Amino acid sequence: xxxxxxxxxxxxxxxxxxxxxxxxxxxxxxxxxxxxxxxxxxxxxxxxxxxxxxxxxxxxxxxxxxxxxxxxxxxxxxxxxxxxxxxxxxxxxxxxxxxxxxxxxxxxxxxxxxxxxxxxxxxxxxxxxxxxxxxxxxxxxxxxxxxxxxxxxxxxxxxxxxxxxxxxxxxxxxxxxxxxxxxxxxxxxxxxxxxxxxxxxxxxxxxxxxxxxxxxxxxxxxxxxxxxxxxxxxxxxxxxxxxxxxxxxxxxxxxxxxxxxxxxxxxxxxxxxxxxxxxxxxxxxxxxxxxxxx
Amino acid sequence: xxxxxxxxxxxxxxxxxxxxxxxxxxxxxxxxxxxxxxxxxxxxxxxxxxxxxxxxxxxxxxxxxxxxxxxxxxxxxxxxxxxxxxxxxxxxxxxxxxxxxxxxxxxxxxxxxxxxxxxxxxxxxxxxxxxxxxxxxxxxxxxxxxxxxxxxxxxxxxxxxxxxxxxxxxxxxxxxxxxxxxxxxxxxxxxxxxxxxxxxxxxxxxxxxxxxxxxxxxxxxxxxxxxxxxxxxxxxxxxxxxxxxxxxxxxxxxxxxxxxxxxxxxxxxxxxxxxxxxxxxxxxxxxxxxxxxx
Numbered sequence: 001x002x003x004x005x006x007x008x009x010x011x012x013x014x015x016x017x018x019x020x021x022x023x024x025x026x027x028x029x030x031x032x033x034x035x036x037x038x039x040x041x042x043x044x045x046x047x048x049x050x051x052x053x054x055x056x057x058x059x060x061x062x063x064x065x066x067x068x069x070x071x072x073x074x075x076x077x078x079x080x081x082x083x084x085x086x087x088x089x090x091x092x093x094x095x096x097x098x099x100x101x102x103x104x105x106x107x108x109x110x111x112x113x114x115x116x117x118x119x120x121x122x123x124x125x126x127x128x129x130x131x132x133x134x135x136x137x138x139x140x141x142x143x144x145x146x147x148x149x150x151x152x153x154x155x156x157x158x159x160x161x162x163x164x165x166x167x168x169x170x171x172x173x174x175x176x177x178x179x180x181x182x183x184x185x186x187x188x189x190x191x192x193x194x195x196x197x198x199x200x201x202x203x204x205x206x207x208x209x210x211x212x213x214x215x216x217x218x219x220x221x222x223x224x225x226x227x228x229x230x231x232x233x234x235x236x237x238x239x240x241x242x243x244x245x246x247x248x249x250x251x252x253x254x255x256x257x258x259x260x261x262x263x264x265x266x267x268x269x270x271x272x273x274x275x276x277x278x279x280x281x282x283x284x285x286x287x288x289x290x291x292x293x294x
Numbered sequence: 295x296x297x298x299x300x301x302x303x304x305x306x307x308x309x310x311x312x313x314x315x316x317x318x319x320x321x322x323x324x325x326x327x328x329x330x331x332x333x334x335x336x337x338x339x340x341x342x343x344x345x346x347x348x349x350x351x352x353x354x355x356x357x358x359x360x361x362x363x364x365x366x367x368x369x370x371x372x373x374x375x376x377x378x379x380x381x382x383x384x385x386x387x388x389x390x391x392x393x394x395x396x397x398x399x400x401x402x403x404x405x406x407x408x409x410x411x412x413x414x415x416x417x418x419x420x421x422x423x424x425x426x427x428x429x430x431x432x433x434x435x436x437x438x439x440x441x442x443x444x445x446x447x448x449x450x451x452x453x454x455x456x457x458x459x460x461x462x463x464x465x466x467x468x469x470x471x472x473x474x475x476x477x478x479x480x481x482x483x484x485x486x487x488x489x490x491x492x493x494x495x496x497x498x499x500x501x502x503x504x505x506x507x508x509x510x511x512x513x514x515x516x517x518x519x520x521x522x523x524x525x526x527x528x529x530x531x532x533x534x535x536x537x538x539x540x541x542x543x544x545x546x547x548x549x550x551x552x553x554x555x556x557x558x559x560x561x562x563x564x565x566x567x568x569x570x571x572x573x574x575x576x577x578x579x580x581x582x583x584x585x586x587x588x
Contacts, residue, residue, distance in 0.1 A: 070506040096400045105399045106390045106437070112400065143400070198584065205581050211573035212364040216580055222587045279505040286510055287499050290492065293516045 022247040024240040030233040037193035050255040058102035064269035072137025074277030077182035081140040086190030089200035112143040125149040168238035175244040185244040190251035316541040318534040331487035344549040352396035358563035366431025368571030371476035375434040380484030383494035406437040419443040462532040469538035479538040484545035
């Protein structure tokens with residue numbers, strides 16, 4: 001025992017959890033230019049190592065998802081909500097395909113928020129968000145979210161500045177309420193480089209099979225890049241709370257992005273540590289009755 | 295050319311499409327006992343061959359799904375609805391995990407129909423079904439469906455027999471309307487053997503991690519097996535129409551079930567032959583404007 005203890009004492013500290021590395025500190029102003037969009041904090045050494053890490057990660061994610069879902073059948077109220085935000089081509093759709101694709105689709109509730117419909121516009125901005133929340137046991141995924149209402153809305157001046165200013169607090173109270181009700185929020189900002197976006201948009205133009213993913217409005221948004229970065233900085237600053245922190249994931253390297261978001265989800269699911277519920281029926285009696293049916 | 299023609303003439307006929315092999319003929323009475331639940335019609339020789347067939351199948355399915363979705367962004371209204379019905383443990387959930395898992399989850403709309411809620415019961419039986427339909431470009435998946443309303447409802451005598459009798463026609467008209475509106479229906483009955491169900495239920499009882507999947511009501515339903523088979527025979531007979539045929543998939547072998555349903559979906563998607571839409575903007579002009587943004 002003594003020997004083991006000494007060994008343990010010499011053991012190197014485990015690497016910090018990725019959630020600690022990527023979390024936007026609460027209450028501090030954010031300067032996006034200080035974050036390298038090509039960085040790979042805490043990640044595998046290279047693409048090959050990241051791809052090799054996928055199968056075991058995927059297996060653990062699927063196992064935890066099943067436990068989360070199983071727990072809900074016995075009344076467990078826990079659920080997870082992944083929020084994806086980022087500029088065009090930053091990889092929101094790719095994350096859903098490659099990361100959420102590891103889960104059992106029956107337990108995922110995915111919602112893409114687009115330009116509000118007339119009905120959605122007739123309600124407070126959180127109305128459509130509340131209707132898309134995951135049920136207990138589910139993994140919810142938002143491709144864009146309530147944050148559009150302080151991002152494009154701010155950049156394009158779609159609502160009076162005074163209303164806009166109130167929304168950060170409304171979002172924080174909304175998210176605090178979700179956290180109080182068993183929702184684990186994982187808010188991810190996909191931090192894409194300005195040049196990388198140009199290359200990705202050009203790639204869409206170069207490939208006729210990708211033209212459907214392109215819209216001339218993407219160019220308008222790109223021309224407003226500095227205003228968007230500022231709007232993101234404000235949202236990350238005002239809304240990274242202890243109940244629902246923001247994580248900044250450098251997004252220029254797709255292999256890092258997929259690895260990092262998988263790992264963030266894994267860390268949050270492991271912290272929940274969902275358990276298969278115990279039988280609420282007499283197992284032996286059920287076996288006997290079952291065998292009696294032939 | 296002549297030589298090529300002669301060769302073509304000697305070539306063996308391609309195997310019949312799986313949809314032809316598995317389709318329940320329209321208007322004919324169905325005798326489930328005449329179908330072997332362990333059979334593998336049209337399938338690979340064995341489990342190893344079926345598993346080897348999965349990656350290329352998965353790739354083709356994902357590619358077709360993307361085209362279907364892309365087409366919808368240009369106004370295409372086509373969509374697919376997979377309906378899964380079958381006795382407990384017949385593999386509805388397993389199909390979603392293993393077959394639907396090949397698709398991009400962002401384009402799937404999955405709904406499990408359980409015991410109707412009080413709100414659902416206050417509406418006509420198709421009400422909750424209409425609200426769960428896939429949007430254009432999506433693959434919808436129903437784990438149970440409107441058919442519960444002529445299955446458990448019939449076996450457990452939950453509605454007057456006269457109302458029940460009208461439902462087959464209501465379902466047929468509903469499905470004809472869906473087909474007329476661009477919905478490709480793929481209705482799959484998972485044909486499970488009586489002994490195989492006992493073994494699967496016992497396996498759930500033997501594994502504490504599976505107890506959450508078991509309910510004593512599963513034994514009650516099993517005791518009503520003959521009545522359920524009769525109810526299925528009637529539903530397959532009355533509702534296998536040219537607009538929305540039923541497919542009977544032998545379900546004792548999971549590898550065959552997954553291969554067969556993947557292949558049925560593939561055949562239907564290939565028949566739709568969705569195409570990437572052409573750009574509705576000036577590609578060269580967009581490239582020029584994009585490069586001007588730096």
